[in-house]
Amino acid sequence: MAHDGPHIVPKSVLLRVFGGLIVLTILTVAVAYVPLGPLGVPVAIGIAAVKASLVVLFFMHLKYDNPVNALTFTIGTIFVIVFVAITLLDTAFRGDLGNVNQRTVQEIQAEQERAEQRNEALPADSLRIAPADYPDQERGASMSTEGGS
């Protein structure tokens, strides 16, 4: 900044940037009518990113500013990308790995706790039946032999 006074973005630059923004707006609306399949979302976000860059660089003066402002903005933008990407890495691929249980650890633990509580209320051992448990084994056997004769 050798010269006196603040840096002034020329009016012609502002108007050209505005023209570019309007053209890109028309482009993004037009592209929405073209069947792009899976490319539709990346193309729309790409056009929006170009528009945002134009606003940041020229309207917000970042191109001519103290670089520390650009650094601040860039770091913030990286955090946004990390935020979106890492979250989607979780939500987009849940249950994709065959050997991974779809239930959460808490759900599995709750299930095991419920099983243990059931076992305490009615232990499995109390349900075990041995031949000695039949009350009238003698009579039952004799009845069957009687029926057979």
Added chain:
Amino acid sequence: MATETAPAPTETDGAHDHPAHLEHHFVSSKQQFDSAKLGMWVFLITEVLLFSGMFVAYAVFRQWNPEVFVAASNTLDQMWGTINTVVLLTSSLTVALSIHYIKQDKVKQCVYYLLSTLGLAGVFMVIKYIEYTAKFEHGIYPGAAFDPHGAHYEHLAGMAAAPQFFSIYFVMTGIHGLHVVIGMLVIGAIAFMAWRGSFSSEWYTPVELTGLYWHLVDIVWIFLFPLLYLI
């Protein structure tokens, strides 16, 4: 910043002979201006992160329910969305022009362009009001009140994720609209101060910072528009 070796003091230096706007703890007007602007950028990043939480919600639910999001998105009025995009882009241009002129001490043009920005922001909010009432008339509300009826909306009733799209739509555009309203109040105050002659090419920090805030509101809409209305 404090350890930065400042350039040789300029003409307005001196402990007892400094411009009225220059606080004592700054070396020069330029350092004071740069500090204010860096602070504003840090604030703007916190705003970006506030909105990014909602963009993540949008991304997750869209990835889970792509067909529902396309069907629900198609019920939004693309014409109003496009007009509002142009309105906000124009308001960004006018606020940039107001800064362009205050840097040249052209106070009258600065006030004119600030008031133009205010007017365009008002147009944006009126269009948002028209869009919201059109949705409310057909039972398109955020959250549990969601009860679509009418020819263009009935098919949404059978879609489990449709209320999620409209909750995200209303929260994102609502918080964005809140920022527009706050911006209108600030721009109105700044225009009044400019009209009173508070700013000049020597000191126009509030105009510059208000402009930065307004451009950020524009940038958020630049992303909201295609995500909600187009794809």
